[in-house]
Amino acid sequence: MxxxxxxxxxxxxxxxxxxxxxxxxxxxxxxxxxxxxxxxxxxxxxxxxxxxxxxxxxxxxxxxxxxxxxxxxxxxxxxxxxxxxxxxxxxxxxxxxxxxxxxxxxxxxxxxxxxxxxxxxxxxxxxxxxxxxxxxxxxxxxxxxxxxxxxxxxxxxxxxxxxxxxxxxxxxxxxxxxxxxxxxxxxxxxxxxxxxxxxxxxxxxxxxxxxxxxxxxxxxxxxxxxxxxxVYIDPAIVRYIVGLAYVTRNASQYLEPRLARLVEFGASPRASIAFSQAARALALLNGRDHVLPEDVKQLAHRILRHRIVLGFDAVVEAVSVETVIDAVLAAVQTP
CATH class of the missing domain: 3.40.50.300 (P-loop containing nucleotide triphosphate hydrolases)
Structure with missing residues (x-):
């Protein structure tokens, strides 16, 4: 990378x-x-x-x-x-x-x-x-x-x-x-x-x-x-990215109990690295030399869906990983 x-x-x-x-x-x-x-x-x-x-x-x-x-x-x-x-x-x-x-x-x-x-x-x-x-x-x-x-x-x-x-x-x-x-x-x-x-x-x-x-x-x-x-990425957006990854690892503290109990493992630091690099590329594709929080949100499903591991109960209750990702985005304040 x-x-x-x-x-x-x-x-x-x-x-x-x-x-x-x-x-x-x-x-x-x-x-x-x-x-x-x-x-x-x-x-x-x-x-x-x-x-x-x-x-x-x-x-x-x-x-x-x-x-x-x-x-x-x-x-x-x-x-x-x-x-x-x-x-x-x-x-x-x-x-x-x-x-x-x-x-x-x-x-x-x-x-x-x-x-x-x-x-x-x-x-x-x-x-x-x-x-x-x-x-x-x-x-x-x-x-x-x-x-x-x-x-x-x-x-x-x-x-x-x-x-x-x-x-x-x-x-x-x-x-x-x-x-x-x-x-x-x-x-x-x-x-x-x-x-x-x-x-x-x-x-x-x-x-x-x-x-x-x-x-x-x-x-x-x-x-x-x-x-x-x-491409410039502001420290506030870096903290936002790290916060998203942190919430996936500590779901019980930030997500509602119904969703938190479904998360077995959260995203590794590679997710934060991927967010930073992919957001820079997306900003450049959009003609900008700086990253916006919207770039991070637009990439969230593609970066986190294969890194958040849900338990069997998620299958039973038909809860998708995208639903959990949306809850993670809602739990972290946008800079």
Whole structure:
């Protein structure tokens, strides 16, 4: 993830350049993905901060198309990994192969060595295979044969999971869930959007031969990441962010008893870090060089929904994690 490299603000030409780049990437994305504005925003925030994204929805809601569209928009090296129960860690990170002609081992890097990596149906892979992603997502490197291999920059993992099919799946451990900056839950398109999807398919929009030129370069993405680190965040908003995370860990002191008893575990400090970085990116997307409390509120569901662990009673009583997040937002005074 990005570090806060400066607090000197952003000059007007730099802001104009950032808006031009973000707009170009968004238009290229929209040419392939109908609707899904929040998904576009989520992926852009992940790309601009180096934070990974977890997407959850039923099949057919353009998760793979969206990741591919983002990669095409910025000339990124894209790899798709279909997760299955028999997938091995070496299938992701890479392995060593013996070269009989030379009598030595050669290293073959795995598909995770790309700019944008799509882990399709990540919860279908075993816990051992899922753990192979921890080093890549956090340390931005893989270890093969006792040697470390850095991942390319920028690097973004987009993982998907299907919530309606549980047979043959493995629950993601909290340690790995916490490494995703954002979790977005996708909805079905409207009837008009669904009709537009069919029209674009008939028009050949998704034909690989007709792929439009990239809207930006990887160097431009790195420039955006640098600008995100220079967006100003006031100490009062930092205290607000920390307060939100604190309330999730001490729900019994701040939430009504009916909701507080449902919370088993709150958000870790990674949530506060994610709030700070994602809010900076959202402010830059909105043409501002400073963060507003509304940026934090707009991101709350995406940052906290996979970090607050609810007990079984929440399922029985049909209480969603979003309901608890809304209560947390209401419990902390807005600066």
């Amino acid at each position: 990005l570090q806060n490299t400066a607090t000197a603000g952003i000059e007007a030409p730099e802001m104009a350049r950032a808006q031009q780049l973000a707009g170009s990437i968004s238009r290229s994305f929209d040419a392939k993905v109908v609707g899904q504005e929040r998904l576009r925003e989520t992926l852009l925030i992940g790309l601009m901060t180096g934070g990974h994204v977890l997407l959850e929805s039923v099949p057919g809601l353009a998760k793979t198309t969206a990741a591919q569209a983002l990669a095409d928009a910025v000339s990124a090296d894209f790899r798709r990994i279909q997760c299955t129960p028999d997938l091995l860690p070496s299938d992701i990170a890479g392995t060593q192969i013996f070269d009989a002609a030379k009598g030595t081992f050669i290293t073959q890097l795995g598909p995770v060595h790309a700019n944008i990596v799509l882990l399709d149906e990540i919860n279908r892979s075993s816990a051992k295979t899922q753990s192979a992603m921890l080093e890549a997502m956090q340390e931005r490197q893989t270890s093969i044969g006792g040697q470390s291999y850095p991942l390319p920059q920028p690097f973004l993992v987009v993982a998907t999971q299907n919530p309606i099919e549980q047979e043959g799946t493995y629950r993601l451990p909290e340690a790995q869930m916490d490494r995703f900056m954002l979790k977005d839950v996708l909805d079905y398109p409207s009837p008009a959007e669904e009709a537009e999807i069919i029209r674009r398919i008939d028009a050949g929009v998704f034909d690989p031969a007709g792929k439009p030129p990239a809207a930006a370069s990887l160097d431009s993405v790195v420039q955006l990441q640098t600008l995100v680190g220079r």
